[in-house]
Amino acid sequence: MKALVVGTVAYDTIETPFDKRERILGGSATYITISSSYFCNKTHLVSVVGKDFKKQDIDILKKHNSDLTGLQIEEKGKTFYWHGKYQKNMNERDTIETQTNVLDNYTPNIPKTHREPKILMLGNLMPTNNQKVIDSLTKKPTITILDTMNFWMDHFWEDLQKNIKNTDLITINNEESVQLTGEKKIEKAAKKIQKKGPKYVVIKEGSEGASFFYKDKKFKIPSFFVKNVIDPTGAGDSFAGGLTGHLVNKEKITEEDVLEGLIKGSAIASFCVQKFGPEGIIKVNQKQLKERINTITKNLI
Numbered sequence: 001m002k003a004l005v006v007g008t009v010a011y012d013t014i015e016t017p018f019d020k021r022e023r024i025l026g027g028s029a030t031y032i033t034i035s036s037s038y039f040c041n042k043t044h045l046v047s048v049v050g051k052d053f054k055k056q057d058i059d060i061l062k063k064h065n066s067d068l069t070g071l072q073i074e075e076k077g078k079t080f081y082w083h084g085k086y087q088k089n090m091n092e093r094d095t096i097e098t099q100t101n102v103l104d105n106y107t108p109n110i111p112k113t114h115r116e117p118k119i120l121m122l123g124n125l126m127p128t129n130n131q132k133v134i135d136s137l138t139k140k141p142t143i144t145i146l147d148t149m150n151f152w153m154d155h156f157w158e159d160l161q162k163n164i165k166n167t168d169l170i171t172i173n174n175e176e177s178v179q180l181t182g183e184k185k186i187e188k189a190a191k192k193i194q195k196k197g198p199k200y201v202v203i204k205e206g207s208e209g210a211s212f213f214y215k216d217k218k219f220k221i222p223s224f225f226v227k228n229v230i231d232p233t234g235a236g237d238s239f240a241g242g243l244t245g246h247l248v249n250k251e252k253i254t255e256e257d258v259l260e261g262l263i264k265g266s267a268i269a270s271f272c273v274q275k276f277g278p279e280g281i282i283k284v285n286q287k288q289l290k291e292r293i294n295t296i297t298k299n300l301i
Helices: 028-036 055-063 127-136 150-155 157-165 174-181 186-196 235-247 255-272 286-298
Strands: 003-006 010-015 020-026 043-050 066-074 081-086 093-099 119-122 143-147 169-173 200-204 210-214 217-221
Touching: 003 028, 003 127, 003 235, 010 093, 020 028, 028 043, 028 055, 028 235, 028 255, 055 066, 119 127, 119 235, 127 157, 143 235, 150 157, 150 174, 157 186, 169 174, 169 235, 174 186, 174 200, 186 200, 186 210, 200 255, 210 255, 217 255, 235 255, 255 286
Parallel strands: 003 043, 003 119, 010 081, 043 066, 119 143, 143 169, 169 200
Antiparallel strands: 010 020, 081 093, 200 210, 210 217
């Protein structure tokens, strides 16, 4: 009953209209791993960092039930770095700087003990690396989840199509669904994506929540209202982490299981946006988490 998470572990500098934080812990795999820990016993993280990666940040990942056997530390390199600045509406952001560093020549090395996961969660990595991960497994996962973005569509279209074909569930935002399919209506976009391979399609809509498509069914997962959004970075990855953590406990994954996982993902993401970086999900009050899950469930459409 393993969840294998492959993605980035990074340092971010984040600017918002409220404040600025420099070189804080970030990366898709970081958010996914921490968020999943509230719903499952352990995740197995595969990523790469540089010699500058701090022990205190490794400890954070370990404290959130992460097996770090697959975390490579490149002694001659620096950790992936991203600097972003959010606009006043908090829905738009500009990338100020990206330093790929150790990711430049990175090929995921999946430990032998990790090659038969129940859940494969592919975070925001280069599509060719995602495919290498899929090909290296000795047993097909019960479900493979893919989270991707515009950049890969712009530069690695054909490779991304191969990823999508091998994916059971894809999570993308509204803008990305338009680019991927050419359809502005999410219902039409979801149907086109399903034809590419995924059985389940999740289209994230920011503060409006997310839409979940399975066959001809559609469910609207609302977001939990947060009065003061401090930093949206990592909310989508936290959403995926909640889903991953929930599904790894299920014997046979059904649409009801996915729906329940998306509700939990929406709840944990609401904690993420309340503080900078992963600060909001490092210590989550279990009582408040259950309350938010119940509130979202009641508002499900």
